[in-house]
Structures are given as structure tokens and as C-alpha cells.
Amino acid sequence: MPQEQVRWNDPKTSRYLNKRIPRVDGPDKVTGAAKYTYDIALPGMLYGKILRCPHANARVESIDVSAAKAMPGVRAIIDDISKTARFAGQEIAAVAADTEEIARDAIHAIRVTYDVQPHVVNTRAGRNDPDRVGDPAELSEGADPSTLWSQAAAVIEAEYYVPVREHLSLETHGIVFRWDGDDKATAWVSTQAVHGVAGGLANALRIQRQDLTVICNHMGGGFGSKFSAGTEGSVCGRLARLAGKPVKLMLDRYEEQVATGNGPDALMQCKAAMTADGKLLAIEADLWGTNGPGKRWGVAFPYRTVYNLPNIRTRSHGVSTNTGGARALRAPGHPQGNFLTETVLDELAAKVGLDPLEVRKKNVLRAVWREQLDAGAKGIGWERRNKTPGAVSGRYLRGMGCACNTWGGGGRGGSRCDVRIGSDGSVWVGIGTQDLGTGTRTYVAAIVAEDLGLPIERVHAEIGSSKLGQSGGSGGSVTTASVAPAVKMAALAARARLFEVAAPMLGVSAGDLECADGRVQARRNPSNSLSFEQVCAKLPPGGIEERGEWNRSLQQSGVAGAQFVEVEVDTWTGNVRPIKVVAVQDCGYALNRLAVESQIIGGVIQGLSMALFEDRKMDDPTGRMLNPDMENYKVLGALEVPEIVPIVFETHDKVTGLGEPPVIPTAAATGNAVFNATGIRIRTLPITPRRWFDALEEQS
Amino acid sequence: MAEKKGKRKRLSRRQFIKGAGTAIAAAGVGGAILANGPRTETRAKEEKKRTPAQAGAVDVTLKVNGETHRLSLQPRVTLLDALRDRLELTGAKRICDRGTCGGCTVLMDGKPIYACLALAVDAQGGEITTVEGLGTPDAMSRLQKEFVEHDALMCGFCTPGFVVTVHAALKQNPNASMNEIREACRGNICRCGTFNRVFEAAYATAKQM
Numbered sequence: 001m002p003q004e005q006v007r008w009n010d011p012k013t014s015r016y017l018n019k020r021i022p023r024v025d026g027p028d029k030v031t032g033a034a035k036y037t038y039d040i041a042l043p044g045m046l047y048g049k050i051l052r053c054p055h056a057n058a059r060v061e062s063i064d065v066s067a068a069k070a071m072p073g074v075r076a077i078i079d080d081i082s083k084t085a086r087f088a089g090q091e092i093a094a095v096a097a098d099t100e101e102i103a104r105d106a107i108h109a110i111r112v113t114y115d116v117q118p119h120v121v122n123t124r125a126g127r128n129d130p131d132r133v134g135d136p137a138e139l140s141e142g143a144d145p146s147t148l149w150s151q152a153a154a155v156i157e158a159e160y161y162v163p164v165r166e167h168l169s170l171e172t173h174g175i176v177f178r179w180d181g182d183d184k185a186t187a188w189v190s191t192q193a194v195h196g197v198a199g200g201l202a203n204a205l206r207i208q209r210q211d212l213t214v215i216c217n218h219m220g221g222g223f224g225s226k227f228s229a230g231t232e233g234s235v236c237g238r239l240a241r242l243a244g245k246p247v248k249l250m251l252d253r254y255e256e257q258v259a260t261g262n263g264p265d266a267l268m269q270c271k272a273a274m275t276a277d278g279k280l281l282a283i284e285a286d287l288w289g290t291n292g293p294g295k296r297w298g299v300a301f302p303y304r305t306v307y308n309l310p311n312i313r314t315r316s317h318g319v320s321t322n323t324g325g326a327r328a329l330r331a332p333g334h335p336q337g338n339f340l341t342e343t344v345l346d347e348l349a350a351k352v353g354l355d356p357l358e359v360r361k362k363n364v365l366r367a368v369w370r371e372q373l374d375a376g377a378k379g380i381g382w383e384r385r386n387k388t389p390g391a392v393s394g395r396y397l398r399g400m401g402c403a404c405n406t407w408g409g410g411g412r413g414g415s416r417c418d419v420r421i422g423s424d425g426s427v428w429v430g431i432g433t434q435d436l437g438t439g440t441r442t443y444v445a446a447i448v449a450e451d452l453g454l455p456i457e458r459v460h461a462e463i464g465s466s467k468l469g470q471s472g473g474s475g476g477s478v479t480t481a482s483v484a485p486a487v488k489m490a491a492l493a494a495r496a497r498l499f500e501v502a503a504p505m506l507g508v509s510a511g512d513l514e515c516a517d518g519r520v521q522a523r524r525n526p527s528n529s530l531s532f533e534q535v536c537a538k539l540p541p542g543g544i545e546e547r548g549e550w551n552r553s554l555q556q557s558g559v560a561g562a563q564f565v566e567v568e569v570d571t572w573t574g575n576v577r578p579i580k581v582v583a584v585q586d587c588g589y590a591l592n593r594l595a596v597e598s599q600i601i602g603g604v605i606q607g608l609s610m611a612l613f614e615d616r617k618m619d620d621p622t623g624r625m626l627n628p629d630m631e632n633y634k635v636l637g638a639l640e641v642p643e644i645v646p647i648v649f650e651t652h653d654k655v656t657g658l659g660e661p662p663v664i665p666t667a668a669a670t671g672n673a674v675f676n677a678t679g680i681r682i683r684t685l686p687i688t689p690r691r692w693f694d695a696l697e698e699q700s
Numbered sequence: 701m702a703e704k705k706g707k708r709k710r711l712s713r714r715q716f717i718k719g720a721g722t723a724i725a726a727a728g729v730g731g732a733i734l735a736n737g738p739r740t741e742t743r744a745k746e747e748k749k750r751t752p753a754q755a756g757a758v759d760v761t762l763k764v765n766g767e768t769h770r771l772s773l774q775p776r777v778t779l780l781d782a783l784r785d786r787l788e789l790t791g792a793k794r795i796c797d798r799g800t801c802g803g804c805t806v807l808m809d810g811k812p813i814y815a816c817l818a819l820a821v822d823a824q825g826g827e828i829t830t831v832e833g834l835g836t837p838d839a840m841s842r843l844q845k846e847f848v849e850h851d852a853l854m855c856g857f858c859t860p861g862f863v864v865t866v867h868a869a870l871k872q873n874p875n876a877s878m879n880e881i882r883e884a885c886r887g888n889i890c891r892c893g894t895f896n897r898v899f900e901a902a903y904a905t906a907k908q909m
Binding site (some may be wrong): 022026031168170221595630644 | 774777788791797801844851858860863882886891894897
């Protein structure tokens, strides 16, 4: 059955939508009143702690928990989580105790003997071992590149590397679990999928899905790593069952960084060619990378969703290593594939001797990128760039680079939203989604406030519980385009009920009514009106409740973006300082322009962080992570963050998600800017002083 | 910021443990040390013999947000854990738990410190202010209002730390420039990427002071 065609509110007359809406949960967050999973405390609550294998590849030979069991205050022990460990940090045993300190003591009192096996923890080492390399995924399109090199105006051949990066969510993974009887339970989980976790965790604990309530009112970052409750989730549920008390199990920073996911690396050997007029001619590449112990792996190379690439041969090889498994990390596979593609493109443009901006405009698939590239070039002042990279001398050199992105961001069916209006005039909206920091709760409230003509403070928006209407996990930038249409449809349905009640009161047909400024009024004669409360007083005593389902016509998939980065390179030290970033990003109808800008700025900051700092270091001899903390796993901070100009580039009036796309092109644009500044090409991320000197040596 | 670093030195756990005459050097390397991260292992080894864990608890008096609290705590309990787990003041967050990220920043006699690097027993006698002491959702401080207006928060987990840090910086220097604000925030890490808007919120507040 075709769905009703619905449109978003006209920005010319809207009060909230497509405007700048401060977050409704902002006051709670800036005063410390917002309760995250980490902040939950229940009466009689115990603290859980996990024992993790220190070896990268080992089998448990024996485990002795007697000393731990004998410790006063220890209430439950699990010693069978895993008999093997495929990375240093895998879960082996767990305890619950009266205090966190006792739980830690007990963990250290457990004696485990391991049969330790040889390990491999880095892609470069693993790719030489045939047993560790999966069957290559091959991509073959157009002519064989080897027949085309001779026709090219420029050919480059080089090795590139993007390291493993971490999510580094500030709130670690964790859970507070309480049994409410033998087969019912409540779990507070730091998650980006309350419904998904309810299903997964109920299965793991062998209870009915509807008997487990999962709550996540606020969560301190996920970035793709928090779709499931993880091993720690089911362990916490088991500990709580054994102890007969609620248990809180929050991972510590070390655990967070070794065991809760990462974004895989990408090592590439590539040969590519361009014609004299700046058209990409051919790409041939071998790629390797590790997702952890498994062999499946892949990144978005070459970036064919933006550029026209006619003749391609690539082989991608997954490498099994003894490291923590990868998880989706903000635009999985894209920042890597984008860096590789955009760097190759930039190198070829330089070799042919063309303006890299013009080369991009020649090769993009759709006109939207040409418009965005022009907008970004104007924003950054592209005409100020070095026309001849490497021609300028001096200690501090400035340059500019650019790169393009794309993403889906369309919605998925299945979200259900409920709106209740009480006969006292109270308005409640509920949907089982969650707010990762993107501002979900705020637009849920704003959509309802807009259509009911009420101040946003009058709408109580409830999200973050699996007891609310079904909605999907927040990943793939699909949340807004999945949730917002269902909320809009629920709001419209509730408003229609109000109009039915108001119509006879005002003597006009329901179709001629509107809601505005806290009143229900005749559209053609606004003075013929009733207050919202007067209409609500005539509702049935229990008020009304209306459900909205996802509506396809309110959303759309497919976004485009272009970013420009200006850097200053200290050629004596190799320090790269970002000066300014202009980020042009399409997102359709921006429900909340303030939050959209924040999302773009945040993506750019993570992209710069990837470009300049982030690098998970695995130690070959010991098989352990060398920087499982926040001082050695470096991220961009207050001193490095540059001026960032977000340009919200709306190409249509439907809603599209943009959580992920802004992070994609920043690293590539940064590397290209370093080249533009200095004439030195750095092909390995992050661009640290060490890489600068390596590149100087290599290219001299 | 200088205060924060200075304070951190004075109250570091390492020094406390050293001072208590315990042999942390014996922790060594090898298998067990990484079982839950090197630091906790070091600490736990020393404390195992003191179980039951509440053994050795001492009376601690903390003055927080103007209220006096009497607690019975082991000396190893950090100020952060005492605030969060004993006093239910969960605004200060435990993120890195080793003085890197600033998420646990509170004021000690008006100066910002990392509560994860202070021991509760050492925090006695001082006036402690947490983010809860700077305003409430219904009565936010000027700075907190500007944070909301400028969208200087996303997931919000680092936000209380930034609010406290900036509050102290503006108290010390009401005419702070954008660069001075940036400097003040260098001990705080945000992962969502709110820095620019934190600076803007702080600057807008400074202009009104």
C-alpha cells in the first residue's frame, strides 16, 4: 500500500525545525544531573570485575578461584567465560563483590595457568603467513590496468598505510544488571541500540526478550562500538543471578581499549595512472588489513561512490591477528578508503601538473560535489594555496588540501513512535531509540512541539528504553531518517485527534484547523480559537495515544560533502598544525541546525585526530597493546583544534542522517594540505614528526 | 591549569602509596601485570593483605558543595570514587582514571584538580566544589547556560569537567581571551569534538563578566 506523502515543516514559518534548537537535555548534562549507565547506583548493588588473559594467544590449562572465593565480600565468581584467548585482554573469569576494591583484589587472587602459543599482532607480520591470510576479495572492472600504463600522462606506484584506530568512547562499555524475579530483569547499558541489546542479552541469558528491560537514558559515546552488551553484559547478568543482587560492571580504560572494538588498518601497495587532462585512468592495488582474529576484512577502496574510476583491479586480503576484534567505527571502512583514494588522486594531479581541485571536479560522479568543492574553495580561500608545492622555503610552511565524501544516511522501516496527550494538556512522546550525543532526544521533542504548536518545554520526550516503541540501533547514520519520520507521523496523528475534538467546539471542519502558539485555531480566522488546554479538557479522561510509523516520503538516502584543510608545517620539527577547516556537508532537511553543525565539527575533529595522532600500537614481542590509555593513545585536544567552519549544504527537503560522513575526508585533506605546503607526500598515518622525517629521507 | 598540574603532584596516589611505605616496585613485569592494566595490579598487590577490604577504613570528613560529610573509607579510595560512589555526586566522571582527560575535574579551594588523582583522605580540610555545586538544571550558572546555548556539549560525558575547568579559569581571569580559554582547557579531552563550542561558550561568558 503506498504511503501518504508528507512534507517537513516550512522553515519560513517553523518555530523549531530547521532552526537552531538548544538541546533539551543540555541543562541536565552541564550540571551533572544527567545519569549515565556509569552513574547508576542501586540498593545492595555489587561491583563486577573481569579477569582478562594477559597473553595474545593462549589456552587455559587450569584456573584456581579458591583464594578469591575465600575473600570476605566476594559474592559470585564465574570461571568459565573462555578457555582460550585469541588476544591479550580476552575475558577468562569474573567476580562480583561488595565494593569495587574487593572485586579487583579478588580478580588478582585468581590463579590461572596458560598454555601460551605463538602470536602475531600486526598486519605486516601476519600477511607473510599463508595460514593467517584469507582468500582475497577481488574487484575487477574495465580494462586491465597493465595494458593502460603506457597511455597515461602520469603513473605513480607507492605504499600507503592507515593504522588501527580506537573508538575511545569516554564512557566505557558497561552495564548495571538487576534481576526482578527468576526470569525478569532490568539492565542499564551504555549502548547505541536499546532494542538490539534487549534481544541479544535476553538470548544470552535465556530469558524472553519482553522480560528484559534495557535502559540507556544518556550515553557517553559509542561511535559504532556499542551495539551489543558484549561479553561483559552477559557476564554481569550471570553474576547478578549467582549473587542474588544487582551488579554493576563498568570496564576500566585498559579494558575499553583492548577489548571493545577498533577500526581496522589498511596497508596498500598501489599503482595508478591519470591522463593528461586529469582523468583517472586506472588503479591496481593489493590491500591488507586486520579485523582481529578473523580473516574477513575490507575498506572502501577505491572510493567509487564519489569518483568515476573506469579500470580497476584490486585484491583485498584479510589478515588474522591476535588482537581485539574490530567493530564499526564511525563510517566503517570509509576514512581508510577515502584517505587511500584521495591521496592517490592528489599525487596523480600533482604529477600531471594540474590543480587538484579541478582534477576532482573532472572526476566526480555528480554535480553536487562540483558545487560543494566551489563552496569550500571559496570558504578556505583556495587561491591562496601554493601553486607549486615545494617551491617555497622557510621553516613554517602553509598549504591547503581537499577531499570529498559520500554516505547513505537514509532511514529504515520499523520505528514506532507513540504520542500521548492528557486531558490536562500534558504531552508525552516516546520511542525506543537512543541519543549518542547527536541530539536525538531534542528533535523528537521538537517535531512534536512544532506540529502541536507548543513550546518545546511542554513536550516530554522519552527515549532510551526497550519498553518504548521499536526502533533500530544508532549506526550507519540511519537514526534520524528512521526515527524522525515515525515521530512526525505520530505527532500528526495525535493532532488529527485534537482537531476532531476541536472542530465542533469551533464550528469549523477538522481540516481547516491548525495548531499555533499554544492554541488550536481556524486557519482562515485565527481569532476563532481555543487554548490547547481547552481542547484537551474535552479529550476522554485517559487522554489519547497515537502511534506513528516510519514514512518513506519524509527521508532520503545519499549525502555528499567536501572538506578543505589548511595546515602549517614546521619543517624543522615535522609538527603539523591545522589552521582552518571548511567542511561542506549535505544532509537534506536539517531538523536542528545547531546539532547538525556540531556533528560536522565533531566529525572534522575526529578526522584531524586520525590524520595527526591516532595509532593503536601493538608490541610484536609481547603481543600486547602498548597504548591502552588516554595519554599514549593520543587524540586531538584543545591546543590543536583549529577554526572549523561547517557549511550545511541542503540539497533537498527530506531528512538524511549525517553522523558519519563528516569524519570521512578530513584525514585525506590534511595529508594533501601537508603536500601542498611542503612538496613532501606522507603516505602513512598519523602524520607525526617521525613520519615527516621518514618521508624526507625517502623522498630525498 | 598550572594549579591543576600542581595539585595533581601534591595529591598523587603514587606519592601517597610511597609515603605509606609500601613496596610498589615489587609489582614487576610479566604475566599478571596486564591482567587488568598495570596500575590496578600494582595497587591491588599491596592491598590484598589488608582484606577484608573495609579493614583499615579511616574516618574521613569531606566538605563538598558547602555540606560536610563524614565517611568511613579505606585510605586507597580516591576523592573521585568517594564523591561518586559514597556521596552520589556523579557529575564528575571516571574516564581515564589517571589524570589525563579532565573528566573528573572538581575544585579544591577554588582551584581545579583531577579528583581521580586525589585521595579522599588527602582532600580533608579543603572546600570541594563539584559541577553540582555550580548550578542545577533549574538554576544554571551563566556559564552553564552558555554551554547549552552554544551547543558546547554532545554526548555530554566530558562536559562537567569542562564546565568546572572553565568556571575556575574565568574566576581567575574574568577577561580571558579565546587563547587563554583554550590554554585552560588543555587538560580536558572531548571525543565527540565540542572544543570550539566550549571555547565560544566560555568566551561569551567572559564577555558578560
